[in-house]
Structures are given as structure tokens and as C-alpha cells.
Amino acid sequence: MLTNEAAQHVIYEIMKLYPDAVPMMRYQNPFQLLMVVILSAQATDISVAKVTDQLFKRYPNPQAVIESSPEEIESYIKTVGLYRNKAKYIYKSSCQLLEKFDGKVPSTRKELQSLTGIGPKSANILLNVAFNQEAFAVDTHVARICKHHKIVEENATPKQIEKRVTEIIPAKYWGRAHQSMISFGKEICTSRNMKCHDYPQLYENLEEVDPTDSIDAV
Structure with a gap:
């Protein structure tokens, strides 16, 4: 070494x-980035980019997500690897955002990692890219x-x-x-x-x- x-x-x-x-991920706010980060696990940037426009339009915020269902979310992301699990993560994390964080993506590592589908890597990306905090x-x-x-x-x-x-x-x-x-x-x-x-x-x-x-x- x-x-x-x-x-x-x-x-x-x-x-x-x-x-x-610079980050290749397309997003306009922390919630969109949260969804992109979830989708990006074991998937290519190209496959994720192909679904984000329609996904963002249908689900502009966590409230829109929970008024939907994991099955409907699947229909928007089915070309992305592991889409069934990722649809569940997007749905569950949106529920958690509304229940615990007033519908806003939190800006601390501990709170981010409390969300379904967000591990250390994803939390660091959100901290650095969405909130301009020092993270690797x-x-x-x-x-x-x-x-x-x-x-x-x-x-x-x-x-x-x-x-x-x-x-x-x-x-x-x-x-x-x-x-x-x-x-x-x-x-x-x-x-x-x-x-x-x-x-x-x-x-x-x-x-x-x-x-x-x-x-x-x-």
C-alpha cells in the first residue's frame, strides 16, 4: 500500500x-436527486437518464409518490436494473420524508441513512451534491x-x-x-x-x- x-x-x-x-446526474432539487441516487445503484447513467424526465413529471414531490403505488412507479422505471426494489425504496422513502421530515430531504448523514434505500454512499452523494457539504x-x-x-x-x-x-x-x-x-x-x-x-x-x-x-x- x-x-x-x-x-x-x-x-x-x-x-x-x-x-x-461534475456530477452527470440530472436533477433540479434534493428530492429528484434522492430518486436518482436510488435508481443509480447497479445501473448505468444512460439507463437512469432515460427515465428521469417522465418520473420527475409524474412525481414532483413525496406527496405525489405516496398517492401513487410501488407498482405504478415500476411502470416508469422498468428499464432500470432492479426496478421492483427501487420502486419500493422510492415509495417507502417518500413516506418517511412526509412522516419524519415534513416532506423535505434531510441534510444530515444520520437522517439520510434512516431513509429506505439510502446507504453510506448515497448519503455522501446527497450531502456533497445537494447540500454542498464535505463528503466523499x-x-x-x-x-x-x-x-x-x-x-x-x-x-x-x-x-x-x-x-x-x-x-x-x-x-x-x-x-x-x-x-x-x-x-x-x-x-x-x-x-x-x-x-x-x-x-x-x-x-x-x-x-x-x-x-x-x-x-x-x-
């Missing part, structure tokens, strides 16, 4: 490759990158990956790092035919990395 300084260097180099990376989400791309580049051990859990990354880079970079790593994971450090060897700057002189290195200097 890399030293803290070397691991930080690798993450910063990935951020330099994608300095303008670990999805499959981030996990693959961190393991392949020895930022963490091969058997590291998502919680361990989150802990490691948030310990070695400042909190103000967490959101940027997450977005850059997603782009890097989709285009370069892919699950098949990795192209990381085409970017030697990730690996060069790791023994001589300046511990005061900052992405802001780039």
Missing part, C-alpha cells in the same frame, strides 16, 4: 486529468481505482476506503476527488482494458513526493 504522501499524489494527478468533472462517496469506480493503485489494500471495504481517502486529502477536495475519480474510472481505470499505464505521471517519483503538495498549486 502506498504511503499517505504517494497516495495523495495519485489522487491529485487524477484530479488534474479531470479538473472540471465510494462507488464501484472509486473502489476499483483505490485498490488498483494501492491507495488501499485489495480487500478494503467501502468504509475503509472512505476513511483512507478522507484522511489523506483535505476535506475541501473530497467532492472534486470523487467526481474526478468517477471520470477516471469510466474512461481510463476501467473494469476491463485498463489504460492507466498510458499515464506515467500517476506513478513517477512516488518516493520523492512533496508532502506539502497541493492541488491548488496546479
Whole structure:
């Protein structure tokens, strides 16, 4: 496993490759993002994007959801993987929003994770993207990158990956790092035919990395 300084260097180099990376998710408010996050689990961005326009139009708020049914929600998202479970999650979480949070998506980690279908990764995405809070989400791309580049051990859990990354880079970079790593994971450090060897700057002189290195200097 890399030293803290070397691991930080690798993450910063990935951020330099994608300095303008932004969330690809389409949403206009925290509730829409909540539904997108639920739909995104084990699904492609393309499949989710295809259903959101009609979904948002039919269900503009939690009240509209609970006046519907999981079965009706299924009809809007049936092209997305695991759609039956996700329809139930959207319905149940909407009920919880109305029962516990006056119909509004909460902005704390504990409250978010109390919602059906929202785990640590989803909560971190909502905190960072919807509420502009410092949080680092670990999805499959981030996990693959961190393991392949020895930022963490091969058997590291998502919680361990989150802990490691948030310990070695400042909190103000967490959101940027997450977005850059997603782009890097989709285009370069892919699950098949990795192209990381085409970017030697990730690996060069790791023994001589300046511990005061900052992405802001780039």
C-alpha cells in the first residue's frame, strides 16, 4: 500500500486529468436527486437518464409518490436494473420524508441513512451534491481505482476506503476527488482494458513526493 504522501499524489494527478468533472446526474432539487441516487445503484447513467424526465413529471414531490403505488412507479422505471426494489425504496422513502421530515430531504448523514434505500454512499452523494457539504462517496469506480493503485489494500471495504481517502486529502477536495475519480474510472481505470499505464505521471517519483503538495498549486 502506498504511503499517505504517494497516495495523495495519485489522487491529485487524477484530479488534474479531470479538473472540471461534475456530477452527470440530472436533477433540479434534493428530492429528484434522492430518486436518482436510488435508481443509480447497479445501473448505468444512460439507463437512469432515460427515465428521469417522465418520473420527475409524474412525481414532483413525496406527496405525489405516496398517492401513487410501488407498482405504478415500476411502470416508469422498468428499464432500470432492479426496478421492483427501487420502486419500493422510492415509495417507502417518500413516506418517511412526509412522516419524519415534513416532506423535505434531510441534510444530515444520520437522517439520510434512516431513509429506505439510502446507504453510506448515497448519503455522501446527497450531502456533497445537494447540500454542498464535505463528503466523499465510494462507488464501484472509486473502489476499483483505490485498490488498483494501492491507495488501499485489495480487500478494503467501502468504509475503509472512505476513511483512507478522507484522511489523506483535505476535506475541501473530497467532492472534486470523487467526481474526478468517477471520470477516471469510466474512461481510463476501467473494469476491463485498463489504460492507466498510458499515464506515467500517476506513478513517477512516488518516493520523492512533496508532502506539502497541493492541488491548488496546479
